[in-house]
Amino acid sequence: MLAVKTNKPAQFSEEALAKAKEIIARYPEGKHKSALIPILHIAQQENDNWLSVETLDYVAQLLNLKTIEVYEVATFYSMFNLNPVGRFLLEVCHTGPCAIRGGEWLKNYLCEKLNIKPGETTTDKMFTVKGVECLGACGYAPMMQVGKYYYEHLDTPEKVDALLEQLRSRVDFKHENWVV
């Protein structure tokens, strides 16, 4: 998947910048490239949960890397979103152990309810549904990740509906800072 250009400069708050510098300093001298993945996570938090070309270029500059080194990494890992996503990214596990305990049902139910296909975003830009591989919660299926946390045992329409309502009501929502 190719990264998308927006002609909008990357956002990086003072705080985020300070955190990025602190992370770079953690690694042995000359090994600042090790900080790339954590800093891409921060960049994503700061930029509506996805990475545009501008954001990737900004990170390259910040870490003094060639842009290709950053593109290579951003395109390899599934947690980096290279296209805009909804405010809430619903990442439903669809791998075997979940699939036999309602994982397939959950993905289909969400898509039906929100009237989108996996990978798509609702027109109000509120939700994106994405099927993901095993999240390490196989015994608590069906489940999905939303932001920082896992939501497990989502085995009835009532539970899923309640969760969607709860998410919808979070008007003050900001992408959680979790990279410490």
Add this chain to the structure above:
Amino acid sequence: MGKKILTENINIPGINTIEVYKQHGGYASVEKALKQMTPNEVVEEVKKSGLRGRGGAGFPTGMKWSFIDKKSGRPRYLICNADESEPGTFKDRYLMEKIPHLLIEGMIVSSYALESNLSFVYIRGEYKWIYEMLWKAVNEAKANGYLGHNILGTGYHLDIIIHCGAGAYICGEETALIESLEGKRGNPRIKPPFPAVNGLYNNPTVVNNVESLSAVPWIINNGGEAYTKYGVGRSTGTKLISACGNIRKPGVYEIDLSLPVKEFLFSEEYCGGIANNKQFKAIVAGGSSVPILPAELFLKTADGKDRIMSYESLNEGGFVSGTMLGSGGFIVYDEDACIVRNTWNFSHFYRHESCGQCSPCREGTAWMEKVLYKIEHGTAQAKDIDLLWSIQRNIDGNTICPLGDAAAWPVASAIRHFREEFEWHIEYPELAQRQNYGLLKSTREKLYNTETTTV
């Protein structure tokens, strides 16, 4: 109740804080190792325990440690593998979430044994809240003098960095993990050289699983010899099993490695038997990569012996009629589970997670997924089963890293043990839309014998 080595204190309220953890004997092994033992004595003690790597391969931990190059004088690194992404596996998470200091304690003692001054935990990026918890544990340990400079006045210094990944199963493979930690794509390296000689930043490195490192404090406190009292033969000690699928009580259980499989699957203390009064059909006993077994070959070996949960017993019969303990991801299938659908699902997983470096794996996993899609959706021909068999044969053993083999084995074993279910899919494609496509042969025959052609 079996012996609990890792999880004895796990349900004590507040055990995730250093105060409560210390009240229950936490960090005693750091005091003992750093003050009373040399690094090599720690290595010897772990060797004596017979502890084997809990990440999947089961390689003896003490022996792995003894391979690290200490002579060249280059920096040495210990990396804890907390990437946990093998389908069916959710045990490392349990330890880290509930009792994070156990891992930090184990890492301090293990780093001391390896004479490493900088160690890492590589944790999968999705475990965001656990990443935070581990940093909190590291900072608490530092504030209490167990990390940083001159630990407990012994002159030893150690820092631990918690490092997050970003979603890639392949980064659990140790050389891919090292590449990823260096800020690159997770492409496995060709071995040799092994990490013990040239690992992170081209320096000697040991990679160990969360559970392996968490067993070290007990071994140092109680002695390697004491650890061998649990388990059986070369499967010493206890192991965490994450049990899921169609069982009554999914969850993480610590078991003695000599526990009979029957007791684990059916007793109230563990899995509690099959859910909804269904019959037991099949099992993937060690994470998605290990061969699937039909119920009867899991409960008893081909020559009629009762199996136990040890590395050796599960492996009895090799690939023909046995399986592996692997990572301890225990996935149980009831009579309604469709083996073809499950195999297709797994092959999708491996295709998605292949790093794409070697053609047998990159092309083979994509091809297997396609053929399995056809079989599952009723558009395949009889010869496609043999095609599938030959594709997996051509991957197995021909790749840079074991992901290729891991993709091939589930397919090979599903065909070996459930061939007639594949044939049945091809013969009656119109049944592909039915929910109970994977019924046990006997039930299916009863249900459909008179109507198969008309359904």
